[in-house]
Amino acid sequence: MLTISEFGRRAGLSQKALRLYDVSGLLAPARVDPANGYRFYDEEQLERARRISVLRQLDMPLATIAAVLAGSDAEAVIRLDRWWAAEEATTAARRATLEYLRSRLTHTATGLTPRPVLVRDVPATKVATIRTDTDQQFLVGAIVSATNEIMSYLSSVGASLTGHSWVIYHSAVTPEAEGTVEICVPFDGLVDPAGSIAIRVEPAHREAYCTITMDECSFPRIMLAYDLVFDWARSSGTPEAGPPRELYLPDCHLLPRDEPAVDIALPILERNV
Template identity: 80%
Template structure:
């Protein structure tokens, strides 16, 4: 058995960190002296402690670390890769947001959103696998990437196949200051049961108005101009809204050049004669 000082030295963790990981349930001492409260650790816990230390160096939240370490190494690797993909996507979104702001401040870029048409289309009833999650604007991109990857992995393992890209339905206003519920949806073919937080449902047939933007234009707050464009068009023609707004991503949109069309900003509407 190792004292907390010996264990911390060998694991590269401070007393404060070890106490935090004990309270959070990540790394409890192997033994606590009932008389004086001294903590003792087993040498077998060193590998887990070192993994926690490395993951914290990546600024991974404690809750995510717990998920990475909860199962087998193979399961942990999948969770690690999903988290890192979300981090990279968030960084790219922040970079686009920065460029938008620089353009606006320097007045050297194109102002706002370049003109484009608002179109309409009929969407048939579609079977989807979805995950609902609460998020704010800062974490939004990471949530979308993580949930989409989780759904795609589940569908593949179940022998189903995704069909037409993915959607994100906004059931509330996601802002930098406040959270709201988003629903990440992947249309698919095949027979699949719900599992954990993955729900299986049918998105009803509907008509929707939409405009198309590039991945660069997805950066917040520029993307809000596209939502305004669609909403203003719908109100101008006097057609009632029929559902929450959504982003419809083309298949493999992350591989499309960032200045080419990749995402539809859509709003379900009623028929004109309704």
């Protein structure tokens, strides 16, 4: 058995951190002396402690660390890769936002080039979904993480993907406040709900949409595309029939930044006459 100071030295963790991990349930001591409250650790706990230390160096939240280390090493790799993909997506989105702001400040921004708003009919579609609350800063990471989780699950149960994934904005997502988003992945096959993943049918509907590039997806530039669709609906007297959404081409993040990649869509009713 190792004292907390010796264990912390060998694991690369401070006593303050070890107490925090004990309280959070992430790394409890092997034994606590009932007389004086001293914490003692087993040498076999060193590997877990070192993994926690490394993950904290990546700024991974404690709750995420607990999820990563909850299962086997193979499962940990999957969860780690999923989290890192979300982190990289968030960083890319922040970089695009920075570049947009710099272009506005240097008066080189071009806004959104003119493009048509089109209308299409969408059939009823079976989807696997995850609902989550997020603010603007973590939106892209949340979308990437949830999409990867759904796709991994569908693949593991033998379902086949059938088209674009999309995100429905059930409430406003802003830099100051969280909103509810629903990540949807269409599929074929018999699939049961699992954990945070729900299974439902997206009803058939008509929608108005415009298409943008990955460069145009950065916030706040993407809001110009939403304005385009909403303004079209209002000016044409077409009632809205549901929350707005973004539909992504498969592997859209791998496309050239100036090629069409995302549809900004709004469910609508028949146009008033």
